[in-house]
Amino acid sequence: MEKVTMADVAKVAGVSKSTVSQYLNKRYEYMGEKTKLKIEEAIEELGYQPNFIARSLKQKRTSMVGIIVANITHFFSTEISRAIEDFCHTHDLHAIFCNADDDPEKEKNYIEMLRAKQVDGLIIFPTGQNNDLYKKMMSQGYPVVFVDRKVENLDVFSVITDNAYATSMAVQHVIEKGHRNIAFVVQPLKVSPRIDRLAGYKKALTDAGIEINSDYIIEASIPDMKNKLEQLFSLEVKPTALFAANDRVFMAVGEFLKEKGIKLGKELELIVFDNIPFSHLLDSPISFIEQPAAEMGKKAAELLFQQINKEDTPPEVFVFPSRIV
């Protein structure tokens, strides 16, 4: 395979390892022109490629950051990831993405493996179920930023959206259009955005003096969703509007409606909380709440970068506004 090491280069160039190292690190302060050239040539001749692993071991710094995404096929996540990547690229950091699949076990696994790999910091879309581990990292002063979801009782940099507010505004909007029977469909309330969105929904109804009807609130996992929707739409008073709390819910609802032949717009008004790639191509009149994924990703990366470079500021939660489209 390949085994050219710094020692080989040194030998060929007729200098010491140290000098080659200086050269590679561009410490030219005290270095003769001829030496520089000789090293350059030797590197060229041997096709030498430095070994990052060795360097990292000594420097205790890998220039890598880990990103643990809850679901890599979720469009919002890839948008954020993309932004993080861009930032890292311009700051000489390398991003490693992992997919935790919303599974706390996997999340734990990845956190541990990334730390074992000595990544310089972590950006996490937390499952929220690994509190001890989170706390341990905080107390060790390890650089971490949480994205998309907040975790209670934890002093950590976070980047989220105003889930409750945006939802409440959107629902209020629908109420103003004359709707009274508004359904809210959500996956199990395990993470903060879902909880906050439900809270926003309830607030909007309450503010408008509409009673909250628990029949209209569906909390189910994706496989169970169809059944629950079946129930919802066999109520004697059917909903005239429906709020899908995220894109997966939207997909499930969309499939269901298509199957049942329920027409959007006339029979049912639909609001979706999430960025959807082809949303503007859909001709149905669906409202979307879009989160500023790019800005959020950039911010998260910035916050991590600051921590890695020991700019000591107390953890803060950054809330970005979502907008209704």
Next chain:
Amino acid sequence: MEKVTMADVAKVAGVSKSTVSQYLNKRYEYMGEKTKLKIEEAIEELGYQPNFIARSLKQKRTSMVGIIVANITHFFSTEISRAIEDFCHTHDLHAIFCNADDDPEKEKNYIEMLRAKQVDGLIIFPTGQNNDLYKKMMSQGYPVVFVDRKVENLDVFSVITDNAYATSMAVQHVIEKGHRNIAFVVQPLKVSPRIDRLAGYKKALTDAGIEINSDYIIEASIPDMKNKLEQLFSLEVKPTALFAANDRVFMAVGEFLKEKGIKLGKELELIVFDNIPFSHLLDSPISFIEQPAAEMGKKAAELLFQQINKEDTPPEVFVFPSRIV
């Protein structure tokens, strides 16, 4: 921060570093029960986490593989990535994803940095513009698998779809429906799938005895596409069917049609080559050619795994069938 090393554990447990190492690597062959326990306790007490970097340096093996994706926001890519990730996860490999943005410079950059990081192998969606570098890797016997695109004159494991065949079948299908004026829209013909799809389109027309009209073939970058489409739809004989060579093209075309108020189905038949997340929710009658992303990703990962484990088989190209939906 954190600085517990194996030496610390050894000291606390009252044994030598070597023994601790054996323990961690589960070489229990010659190890007393009491020693095992002492080490276990010491690790627990100190909260010791092994340093992967150090291990990798010695073992010359990082258990990491790099995946260089052409475009991370491309749904097809994330589906493949997901499958690769799954495979790696079950085989104790860790996947690092990078986004080359279809930029040969970035691609080169990432290849070099991943190799410097000593990843055990690479799965690449190649830009096709770094032939020297590809060749170098091949000649060094470095484990590599190409995905989605093939590169000429290069003996390398590849996983692709039958682009020409699938396109040709789809176009044939449209011809059977009675269409004669079929447009083909594609981004610059820089990578093999685009070229092959165009070839498939031409073949279907020729086979059906339809003359190829170059006015109906649009090759443009996404920003230029709108203008070109404008031209296409101001021809005196407008196309009645349109083949979008991938999802980006589809988006551009979709936007254009929406703007112009051109109705799909009646005025224009649309065929798209690519997996689209919400395709089944669109009520317009669009045909999609879907590639078996999950299988392809798995296969690619398998091929890489085999190479890493030195199972010597000559490079092969695996062609997966796409299906029309």
Next chain:
DNA sequence: AGGTTTAGATAAATCGGTTTACTAAATCGG
């Protein structure tokens, strides 16, 4: 008893760089 196994553990070399402390030669001011 004396020699051979064998179980259990270890010292030391190694991986490929970085970094520190040190030396030798060249330059300089007076």
Next chain:
DNA sequence: CCGATTTAGTAAACCGATTTATCTAAACCT
């Protein structure tokens, strides 16, 4: 011309593990 300073380069320690060759003490065998 001498001592001080600057310039150029090096030897050796180090980072935190793995691995090999070695060692010891007890068990085993005639």
